Amino acid sequence: MHPPKPRLFHISEQPGISIFTPRPSPSHFENITGDVVFAISDQLxxxxxxxxxxxxxxxxxGADTTDTDKQKFMSNTTASHVIAVESGWYQQIKETTLYCYEFLPDDFMLIDECAGYYVSYKPVVPVVVTVVDDIMAALLNRDTELRFMPxxxxxxxxxRNSSLRFSLIRMRNAKGVLMS
Known part of the structure; x- marks a missing residue:
């Protein structure tokens, strides 16, 4: 028996995208061999x-996360996932509208389970588009804690030095953080 196919999405600040065309990956993945369309799993x-x-x-x-790290990072929340952002982004988060494009999973393959990344080498037409005009409410409805930090x-x-499953996203835009 095959596992159920995942629900896959692409988030954009651009409305009205009718087709997603493969492009070069912005990050290096050894298992990407050409231009791709990225998608994210519903879980992440x-x-x-x-x-x-x-x-x-x-x-x-995750399954390999130590009890010490669970206690250190997750003991003060009942949420299953945590997102930490800089406090300076609060207003922009409140004012931004996002467009959540859903894709059929047929032409996609998983490339990073921890991050929930899937790619397709073919152009992809979205099957559903959902407007997200209240980001904080959308996050709160997904068992996620949003932490604002200076x-x-x-x-x-x-x-990064823990046993947690994690993603560090757009860190080049963080204040005072040098990440390779």
Whole structure:
């Protein structure tokens, strides 16, 4: 028996995209061999329900996460996932409208389970578009804690050096954080 196919999405600040054409990957993945369309799994969609350039540290406990790290990072929340953003992004998060494009999963393959990344080498036509005009409400409805912090420097380093499952997204835009 095959596992159920995932629901896949692409988040954009641009409305009205009728077809997604493969493009070069903005990041290096050894298993990408050409231009692709990226999609995110429903399970980790919350990581992208923010303005595109907003730096963020996202994390959750996985099967290999130690009890010490669960206690250190997750003991003060009942949410299954945490997203930390800089406080300076609060207003832009409140004012940004996002467009959530859903794709059929048929032409996609998983390239990063921890981050929920899928790619297709073929052009993709969205089957549904949902407007997200209240990002914070959308995140709160997804069992996600949104943490506003003056700086992401310490949490990015701590999460990277932990046993948590995580993504460090758009960190080049964070204040004072140098990440390779």
């Amino acid at each position: 969609l919350h990581n992208y329900l923010l303005p595109r350039d907003c730096p963020r540290v996202t994390f959750y406990a 700086s992401l420097t310490e949490i990015a380093v701590a999460v």
